[in-house]
Amino acid sequence: MKKGFEIYLQRYRWFFLLGIVLLSIGLFFGLQTFQTTAPVHYSGWLTGIMPVSKENPNDSVLVAYDPVHNVTEDILKLENYTANNYGAVSPNGRYAAYTQWKTDRNRYLVVRSLKEETTREYFRDV
Structure with a gap:
Protein backbone atom coordinates (compact mmCIF):
# COMPACT_ATOMS: atom_id res chain seq x y z
CA MET A 1 0.00 0.00 0.00
CA PRO A 39 -10.21 53.59 -5.66
CA VAL A 40 -7.64 56.34 -5.18
CA HIS A 41 -9.65 59.42 -5.94
CA TYR A 42 -7.24 62.26 -5.12
CA SER A 43 -3.92 60.79 -6.28
CA GLY A 44 -2.08 63.40 -8.34
CA TRP A 45 -4.42 66.24 -7.35
CA LEU A 46 -3.15 69.60 -6.09
CA THR A 47 -4.60 70.77 -2.77
CA GLY A 48 -4.68 74.07 -0.98
CA ILE A 49 -6.73 76.49 1.09
CA MET A 50 -8.63 79.26 -0.66
CA PRO A 51 -10.70 82.11 0.80
CA VAL A 52 -14.43 81.76 0.24
CA SER A 53 -14.90 85.38 -0.89
CA LYS A 54 -13.19 88.76 -0.84
CA GLU A 55 -15.91 90.12 1.42
CA ASN A 56 -15.26 87.49 4.09
CA PRO A 57 -11.54 86.59 4.04
CA ASN A 58 -11.72 84.78 7.40
CA ASP A 59 -13.73 81.88 6.00
CA SER A 60 -11.83 79.43 3.82
CA VAL A 61 -12.26 76.13 2.04
CA LEU A 62 -9.83 73.27 1.46
CA VAL A 63 -9.92 72.53 -2.27
CA ALA A 64 -8.46 69.85 -4.51
CA TYR A 65 -7.66 70.47 -8.17
CA ASP A 66 -7.13 67.79 -10.82
CA PRO A 67 -4.87 69.33 -13.49
CA VAL A 68 -5.41 66.44 -15.91
CA HIS A 69 -9.21 66.79 -16.14
CA ASN A 70 -9.42 70.46 -15.03
CA VAL A 71 -11.75 69.65 -12.10
CA THR A 72 -11.92 71.47 -8.76
CA GLU A 73 -13.59 69.97 -5.68
CA ASP A 74 -14.35 71.58 -2.34
CA ILE A 75 -13.19 69.17 0.35
CA LEU A 76 -13.75 70.93 3.67
CA LYS A 77 -15.22 74.28 4.68
CA LEU A 78 -13.16 76.03 7.38
CA GLU A 79 -14.97 78.82 9.25
CA ASN A 80 -12.98 81.61 10.92
CA TYR A 81 -9.86 80.30 9.24
CA THR A 82 -7.58 82.40 7.06
CA ALA A 83 -6.19 81.09 3.80
CA ASN A 84 -2.54 81.71 4.72
CA ASN A 85 -2.12 78.10 5.87
CA TYR A 86 -1.34 74.79 4.22
CA GLY A 87 -3.76 71.97 3.46
CA ALA A 88 -3.76 68.49 1.98
CA VAL A 89 -6.11 65.58 1.45
CA SER A 90 -5.24 61.87 1.51
CA PRO A 91 -5.31 60.04 -1.86
CA ASN A 92 -8.37 58.00 -0.85
CA GLY A 93 -10.27 61.08 0.36
CA ARG A 94 -10.71 59.88 3.94
CA TYR A 95 -8.51 62.45 5.71
CA ALA A 96 -7.81 66.16 5.39
CA ALA A 97 -4.83 67.85 7.02
CA TYR A 98 -4.23 71.55 7.47
CA THR A 99 -2.09 73.83 9.59
CA GLN A 100 -3.50 76.21 12.15
CA TRP A 101 -1.97 79.09 14.08
CA LYS A 102 -1.49 79.06 17.84
CA THR A 103 -1.86 82.25 19.80
CA ASP A 104 1.93 82.69 20.01
CA ARG A 105 2.21 82.66 16.19
CA ASN A 106 3.38 79.04 15.86
CA ARG A 107 1.62 76.53 13.63
CA TYR A 108 0.32 73.10 14.52
CA LEU A 109 -1.14 70.36 12.36
CA VAL A 110 -4.79 69.32 12.39
CA VAL A 111 -5.82 66.01 10.80
CA ARG A 112 -9.54 65.53 10.31
CA SER A 113 -11.32 62.38 9.25
CA LEU A 114 -13.87 63.32 6.61
CA LYS A 115 -15.96 60.16 7.13
CA GLU A 116 -16.23 60.01 10.94
CA GLU A 117 -15.91 63.76 11.65
CA THR A 118 -13.07 63.23 14.13
CA THR A 119 -10.15 65.64 14.57
CA ARG A 120 -6.63 65.16 15.91
CA GLU A 121 -4.03 67.83 16.57
CA TYR A 122 -0.28 67.28 16.20
CA PHE A 123 2.77 69.37 17.14
CA ARG A 124 0.65 71.51 19.44
CA ASP A 125 3.27 71.47 22.21
CA VAL A 126 6.23 72.29 19.98
Whole structure:
Protein backbone atom coordinates (compact mmCIF):
# COMPACT_ATOMS: atom_id res chain seq x y z
CA MET A 1 0.00 0.00 0.00
CA LYS A 2 2.76 2.41 0.93
CA LYS A 3 4.84 1.50 -2.12
CA GLY A 4 1.91 2.14 -4.46
CA PHE A 5 1.32 5.59 -2.94
CA GLU A 6 5.03 6.47 -3.37
CA ILE A 7 4.90 5.48 -7.04
CA TYR A 8 1.74 7.61 -7.44
CA LEU A 9 3.50 10.60 -5.82
CA GLN A 10 6.61 10.21 -7.97
CA ARG A 11 4.54 10.03 -11.12
CA TYR A 12 2.37 13.10 -10.41
CA ARG A 13 4.58 15.20 -8.14
CA TRP A 14 5.59 17.54 -10.98
CA PHE A 15 1.94 18.20 -11.77
CA PHE A 16 1.28 19.05 -8.12
CA LEU A 17 4.30 21.34 -7.95
CA LEU A 18 3.37 23.02 -11.21
CA GLY A 19 -0.18 23.51 -9.96
CA ILE A 20 1.04 25.07 -6.71
CA VAL A 21 3.43 27.38 -8.56
CA LEU A 22 0.73 28.47 -11.04
CA LEU A 23 -1.75 29.05 -8.20
CA SER A 24 0.82 31.16 -6.32
CA ILE A 25 1.58 33.24 -9.41
CA GLY A 26 -2.13 33.72 -10.06
CA LEU A 27 -2.73 34.90 -6.49
CA PHE A 28 0.21 37.29 -6.69
CA PHE A 29 -1.02 38.92 -9.89
CA GLY A 30 -4.58 38.97 -8.60
CA LEU A 31 -3.49 40.89 -5.50
CA GLN A 32 -1.42 43.28 -7.60
CA THR A 33 -4.39 43.96 -9.85
CA PHE A 34 -6.66 44.53 -6.86
CA GLN A 35 -4.22 46.99 -5.30
CA THR A 36 -3.78 49.00 -8.48
CA THR A 37 -7.51 49.18 -9.21
CA ALA A 38 -8.50 50.19 -5.65
CA PRO A 39 -10.21 53.59 -5.66
CA VAL A 40 -7.64 56.34 -5.18
CA HIS A 41 -9.65 59.42 -5.94
CA TYR A 42 -7.24 62.26 -5.12
CA SER A 43 -3.92 60.79 -6.28
CA GLY A 44 -2.08 63.40 -8.34
CA TRP A 45 -4.42 66.24 -7.35
CA LEU A 46 -3.15 69.60 -6.09
CA THR A 47 -4.60 70.77 -2.77
CA GLY A 48 -4.68 74.07 -0.98
CA ILE A 49 -6.73 76.49 1.09
CA MET A 50 -8.63 79.26 -0.66
CA PRO A 51 -10.70 82.11 0.80
CA VAL A 52 -14.43 81.76 0.24
CA SER A 53 -14.90 85.38 -0.89
CA LYS A 54 -13.19 88.76 -0.84
CA GLU A 55 -15.91 90.12 1.42
CA ASN A 56 -15.26 87.49 4.09
CA PRO A 57 -11.54 86.59 4.04
CA ASN A 58 -11.72 84.78 7.40
CA ASP A 59 -13.73 81.88 6.00
CA SER A 60 -11.83 79.43 3.82
CA VAL A 61 -12.26 76.13 2.04
CA LEU A 62 -9.83 73.27 1.46
CA VAL A 63 -9.92 72.53 -2.27
CA ALA A 64 -8.46 69.85 -4.51
CA TYR A 65 -7.66 70.47 -8.17
CA ASP A 66 -7.13 67.79 -10.82
CA PRO A 67 -4.87 69.33 -13.49
CA VAL A 68 -5.41 66.44 -15.91
CA HIS A 69 -9.21 66.79 -16.14
CA ASN A 70 -9.42 70.46 -15.03
CA VAL A 71 -11.75 69.65 -12.10
CA THR A 72 -11.92 71.47 -8.76
CA GLU A 73 -13.59 69.97 -5.68
CA ASP A 74 -14.35 71.58 -2.34
CA ILE A 75 -13.19 69.17 0.35
CA LEU A 76 -13.75 70.93 3.67
CA LYS A 77 -15.22 74.28 4.68
CA LEU A 78 -13.16 76.03 7.38
CA GLU A 79 -14.97 78.82 9.25
CA ASN A 80 -12.98 81.61 10.92
CA TYR A 81 -9.86 80.30 9.24
CA THR A 82 -7.58 82.40 7.06
CA ALA A 83 -6.19 81.09 3.80
CA ASN A 84 -2.54 81.71 4.72
CA ASN A 85 -2.12 78.10 5.87
CA TYR A 86 -1.34 74.79 4.22
CA GLY A 87 -3.76 71.97 3.46
CA ALA A 88 -3.76 68.49 1.98
CA VAL A 89 -6.11 65.58 1.45
CA SER A 90 -5.24 61.87 1.51
CA PRO A 91 -5.31 60.04 -1.86
CA ASN A 92 -8.37 58.00 -0.85
CA GLY A 93 -10.27 61.08 0.36
CA ARG A 94 -10.71 59.88 3.94
CA TYR A 95 -8.51 62.45 5.71
CA ALA A 96 -7.81 66.16 5.39
CA ALA A 97 -4.83 67.85 7.02
CA TYR A 98 -4.23 71.55 7.47
CA THR A 99 -2.09 73.83 9.59
CA GLN A 100 -3.50 76.21 12.15
CA TRP A 101 -1.97 79.09 14.08
CA LYS A 102 -1.49 79.06 17.84
CA THR A 103 -1.86 82.25 19.80
CA ASP A 104 1.93 82.69 20.01
CA ARG A 105 2.21 82.66 16.19
CA ASN A 106 3.38 79.04 15.86
CA ARG A 107 1.62 76.53 13.63
CA TYR A 108 0.32 73.10 14.52
CA LEU A 109 -1.14 70.36 12.36
CA VAL A 110 -4.79 69.32 12.39
CA VAL A 111 -5.82 66.01 10.80
CA ARG A 112 -9.54 65.53 10.31
CA SER A 113 -11.32 62.38 9.25
CA LEU A 114 -13.87 63.32 6.61
CA LYS A 115 -15.96 60.16 7.13
CA GLU A 116 -16.23 60.01 10.94
CA GLU A 117 -15.91 63.76 11.65
CA THR A 118 -13.07 63.23 14.13
CA THR A 119 -10.15 65.64 14.57
CA ARG A 120 -6.63 65.16 15.91
CA GLU A 121 -4.03 67.83 16.57
CA TYR A 122 -0.28 67.28 16.20
CA PHE A 123 2.77 69.37 17.14
CA ARG A 124 0.65 71.51 19.44
CA ASP A 125 3.27 71.47 22.21
CA VAL A 126 6.23 72.29 19.98
